Amino acid sequence: MPDVIEDRAGVPVLVCDPAGPQVTTVQNALDLIGTAFLGAEVVAVPTSRLDERFFSLDTRFAGEIMQKFVNYHLRLAVVGDITPHLAASPALRALVHESNSANHVWFLPDLDALDDRLRKTT
Template identity: 60%
Template structure:
Protein backbone atom coordinates (compact mmCIF):
# COMPACT_ATOMS: atom_id res chain seq x y z
CA UNK A 1 0.00 0.00 0.00
CA UNK A 2 1.11 3.55 -0.63
CA UNK A 3 -0.07 6.67 1.15
CA UNK A 4 -3.77 6.97 0.46
CA UNK A 5 -6.01 10.02 0.41
CA UNK A 6 -9.38 8.92 1.72
CA UNK A 7 -12.40 10.25 3.53
CA UNK A 8 -13.08 8.97 7.04
CA UNK A 9 -16.23 10.12 8.83
CA UNK A 10 -16.57 12.92 6.29
CA UNK A 11 -13.03 14.22 6.92
CA UNK A 12 -10.31 14.07 4.24
CA UNK A 13 -7.44 11.99 5.67
CA UNK A 14 -4.04 11.13 4.23
CA UNK A 15 -3.44 7.61 5.57
CA UNK A 16 0.28 6.91 5.39
CA UNK A 17 1.69 3.51 4.57
CA UNK A 18 3.62 1.79 7.36
CA UNK A 19 6.28 0.79 4.84
CA UNK A 20 6.86 4.40 3.78
CA UNK A 21 10.01 6.37 4.52
CA UNK A 22 10.87 7.08 8.16
CA UNK A 23 9.99 10.43 9.66
CA UNK A 24 13.32 11.32 11.18
CA UNK A 25 13.28 15.10 11.07
CA UNK A 26 11.29 18.22 10.42
CA UNK A 27 11.88 18.07 6.66
CA UNK A 28 10.19 14.66 6.59
CA UNK A 29 7.23 16.21 8.44
CA UNK A 30 7.12 19.08 5.95
CA UNK A 31 7.06 16.56 3.10
CA UNK A 32 3.97 14.94 4.64
CA UNK A 33 2.37 18.34 5.13
CA UNK A 34 3.05 19.12 1.48
CA UNK A 35 1.37 15.86 0.48
CA UNK A 36 -1.59 16.78 2.68
CA UNK A 37 -2.07 20.04 0.77
CA UNK A 38 -3.83 17.99 -1.90
CA UNK A 39 -6.89 18.26 0.33
CA UNK A 40 -6.28 16.40 3.60
CA UNK A 41 -7.21 17.89 6.94
CA UNK A 42 -5.65 14.98 8.84
CA UNK A 43 -2.46 13.00 8.31
CA UNK A 44 -2.51 9.55 9.92
CA UNK A 45 1.01 8.19 10.32
CA UNK A 46 1.85 4.73 11.65
CA UNK A 47 3.93 4.97 14.82
CA UNK A 48 6.43 2.59 13.21
CA UNK A 49 7.50 5.37 10.82
CA UNK A 50 8.80 7.43 13.74
CA UNK A 51 12.18 6.55 15.18
CA UNK A 52 13.24 6.41 18.81
CA UNK A 53 14.21 10.10 18.73
CA UNK A 54 10.57 11.06 18.26
CA UNK A 55 9.50 9.12 21.34
CA UNK A 56 12.49 10.25 23.43
CA UNK A 57 11.09 13.64 24.31
CA UNK A 58 14.34 15.19 25.51
CA UNK A 59 15.52 15.22 21.87
CA UNK A 60 12.83 17.80 21.09
CA UNK A 61 11.98 16.09 17.79
CA UNK A 62 8.38 15.27 18.71
CA UNK A 63 7.75 18.87 19.68
CA UNK A 64 9.29 20.19 16.47
CA UNK A 65 7.29 17.83 14.27
CA UNK A 66 4.05 18.40 16.14
CA UNK A 67 4.55 22.17 15.96
CA UNK A 68 4.97 22.02 12.16
CA UNK A 69 1.57 20.34 11.84
CA UNK A 70 -0.03 22.85 14.21
CA UNK A 71 1.49 25.78 12.28
CA UNK A 72 0.05 24.49 9.00
CA UNK A 73 -3.30 23.63 10.65
CA UNK A 74 -3.20 20.00 9.64
CA UNK A 75 -4.02 17.42 12.28
CA UNK A 76 -1.36 14.83 12.97
CA UNK A 77 -2.51 11.42 14.13
CA UNK A 78 0.08 8.87 15.27
CA UNK A 79 -1.46 5.43 14.78
CA UNK A 80 -0.27 2.39 16.69
CA UNK A 81 0.13 0.73 20.05
CA UNK A 82 2.41 2.88 22.19
CA UNK A 83 1.80 1.03 25.46
CA UNK A 84 5.36 -0.31 25.70
CA UNK A 85 6.82 3.14 25.07
CA UNK A 86 4.49 4.96 27.46
CA UNK A 87 5.07 2.36 30.18
CA UNK A 88 8.72 3.32 30.18
CA UNK A 89 8.29 7.09 30.03
CA UNK A 90 6.11 9.24 32.25
CA UNK A 91 6.84 12.25 30.03
CA UNK A 92 5.65 10.43 26.90
CA UNK A 93 2.57 9.12 28.69
CA UNK A 94 1.76 12.70 29.75
CA UNK A 95 2.31 14.03 26.22
CA UNK A 96 -0.01 11.41 24.75
CA UNK A 97 -2.72 12.14 27.33
CA UNK A 98 -2.44 15.92 26.91
CA UNK A 99 -2.39 15.73 23.10
CA UNK A 100 -5.47 13.52 23.05
CA UNK A 101 -7.38 16.15 25.03
CA UNK A 102 -6.75 18.64 22.24
CA UNK A 103 -7.76 18.84 18.62
CA UNK A 104 -4.47 19.07 16.69
CA UNK A 105 -2.38 16.00 17.55
CA UNK A 106 -3.80 12.63 18.52
CA UNK A 107 -2.30 9.29 19.41
CA UNK A 108 -4.65 6.41 18.56
CA UNK A 109 -4.27 2.64 18.64
CA UNK A 110 -5.76 2.05 15.19
CA UNK A 111 -7.83 3.59 12.42
CA UNK A 112 -11.07 2.50 14.10
CA UNK A 113 -10.15 4.70 17.06
CA UNK A 114 -9.39 7.53 14.65
CA UNK A 115 -12.85 7.09 13.10
CA UNK A 116 -14.45 7.26 16.55
CA UNK A 117 -12.58 10.47 17.35
CA UNK A 118 -13.51 12.05 14.02
CA UNK A 119 -17.17 11.19 14.59
CA UNK A 120 -17.29 13.35 17.75
Protein backbone atom coordinates in the same frame (compact mmCIF):
# COMPACT_ATOMS: atom_id res chain seq x y z
CA MET B 1 0.22 0.78 -0.70
CA PRO B 2 1.26 4.41 -1.11
CA ASP B 3 0.19 7.22 1.22
CA VAL B 4 -3.35 8.01 0.16
CA ILE B 5 -6.03 10.54 1.02
CA GLU B 6 -9.16 8.73 2.20
CA ASP B 7 -12.51 9.92 3.46
CA ARG B 8 -12.70 8.71 7.06
CA ALA B 9 -15.82 9.62 9.02
CA GLY B 10 -16.47 12.44 6.56
CA VAL B 11 -12.99 13.95 6.94
CA PRO B 12 -10.22 13.78 4.33
CA VAL B 13 -7.28 11.97 5.94
CA LEU B 14 -3.83 11.31 4.52
CA VAL B 15 -3.35 7.69 5.59
CA CYS B 16 0.35 6.92 5.52
CA ASP B 17 1.54 3.50 4.44
CA PRO B 18 3.18 1.66 7.36
CA ALA B 19 5.91 0.49 4.99
CA GLY B 20 6.62 3.98 3.69
CA PRO B 21 9.69 6.08 4.40
CA GLN B 22 10.61 6.83 7.99
CA VAL B 23 10.05 10.27 9.48
CA THR B 24 13.57 10.92 10.74
CA THR B 25 13.84 14.65 10.07
CA VAL B 26 11.64 17.71 10.25
CA GLN B 27 11.88 17.85 6.45
CA ASN B 28 10.29 14.38 6.27
CA ALA B 29 7.36 15.74 8.28
CA LEU B 30 7.14 18.77 6.01
CA ASP B 31 7.00 16.40 3.04
CA LEU B 32 3.95 14.71 4.58
CA ILE B 33 2.41 18.12 5.21
CA GLY B 34 2.99 19.01 1.56
CA THR B 35 1.25 15.82 0.46
CA ALA B 36 -1.62 16.55 2.83
CA PHE B 37 -2.11 19.92 1.15
CA LEU B 38 -3.57 17.98 -1.78
CA GLY B 39 -6.79 17.93 0.23
CA ALA B 40 -6.35 16.29 3.66
CA GLU B 41 -7.22 17.81 7.03
CA VAL B 42 -5.61 15.05 9.10
CA VAL B 43 -2.41 13.07 8.62
CA ALA B 44 -2.44 9.54 10.09
CA VAL B 45 1.14 8.40 10.62
CA PRO B 46 1.76 4.82 11.77
CA THR B 47 4.14 4.51 14.69
CA SER B 48 6.31 2.29 12.49
CA ARG B 49 7.10 5.35 10.34
CA LEU B 50 8.33 7.47 13.25
CA ASP B 51 11.95 7.52 14.30
CA GLU B 52 12.48 6.26 17.85
CA ARG B 53 13.56 9.79 18.82
CA PHE B 54 9.93 10.84 18.47
CA PHE B 55 9.08 8.87 21.60
CA SER B 56 12.03 10.17 23.62
CA LEU B 57 10.94 13.65 24.59
CA ASP B 58 14.38 14.80 25.68
CA THR B 59 15.35 14.86 21.97
CA ARG B 60 12.59 17.44 21.32
CA PHE B 61 11.95 15.74 17.98
CA ALA B 62 8.27 15.07 18.76
CA GLY B 63 7.74 18.70 19.71
CA GLU B 64 9.30 19.93 16.49
CA ILE B 65 7.17 17.59 14.39
CA MET B 66 3.95 18.31 16.25
CA GLN B 67 4.54 22.07 16.04
CA LYS B 68 4.92 21.90 12.25
CA PHE B 69 1.49 20.28 11.96
CA VAL B 70 -0.06 22.90 14.23
CA ASN B 71 1.62 25.71 12.29
CA TYR B 72 0.18 24.39 9.02
CA HIS B 73 -3.29 23.88 10.54
CA LEU B 74 -3.27 20.12 10.05
CA ARG B 75 -4.19 17.54 12.63
CA LEU B 76 -1.70 14.75 13.29
CA ALA B 77 -2.79 11.28 14.35
CA VAL B 78 -0.02 8.98 15.56
CA VAL B 79 -1.54 5.55 14.95
CA GLY B 80 -0.33 2.37 16.61
CA ASP B 81 0.69 0.77 19.86
CA ILE B 82 2.99 2.95 21.92
CA THR B 83 2.56 1.02 25.16
CA PRO B 84 6.30 0.24 25.58
CA HIS B 85 7.16 3.91 25.14
CA LEU B 86 4.49 4.98 27.63
CA ALA B 87 5.73 2.49 30.21
CA ALA B 88 9.23 3.94 29.94
CA SER B 89 8.34 7.64 30.11
CA PRO B 90 6.04 9.51 32.50
CA ALA B 91 6.66 12.63 30.40
CA LEU B 92 5.41 10.89 27.27
CA ARG B 93 2.33 9.64 29.15
CA ALA B 94 1.59 13.25 30.15
CA LEU B 95 2.09 14.47 26.58
CA VAL B 96 -0.23 11.80 25.18
CA HIS B 97 -2.88 12.60 27.77
CA GLU B 98 -2.72 16.33 27.04
CA SER B 99 -2.64 15.81 23.27
CA ASN B 100 -5.61 13.47 23.30
CA SER B 101 -7.55 16.05 25.32
CA ALA B 102 -7.09 18.63 22.56
CA ASN B 103 -7.85 18.69 18.86
CA HIS B 104 -4.49 19.00 17.07
CA VAL B 105 -2.43 15.88 17.83
CA TRP B 106 -3.84 12.50 18.80
CA PHE B 107 -2.24 9.21 19.77
CA LEU B 108 -4.59 6.39 18.77
CA PRO B 109 -4.26 2.60 18.66
CA ASP B 110 -5.66 2.12 15.14
CA LEU B 111 -7.58 3.71 12.29
CA ASP B 112 -10.92 2.61 13.76
CA ALA B 113 -10.13 4.72 16.84
CA LEU B 114 -9.29 7.60 14.50
CA ASP B 115 -12.68 7.23 12.82
CA ASP B 116 -14.38 7.31 16.23
CA ARG B 117 -12.44 10.41 17.23
CA LEU B 118 -13.27 12.17 13.97
CA ARG B 119 -16.96 11.43 14.40
CA LYS B 120 -16.85 13.09 17.82
CA THR B 121 -15.11 16.24 16.57
CA THR B 122 -17.07 16.93 13.40
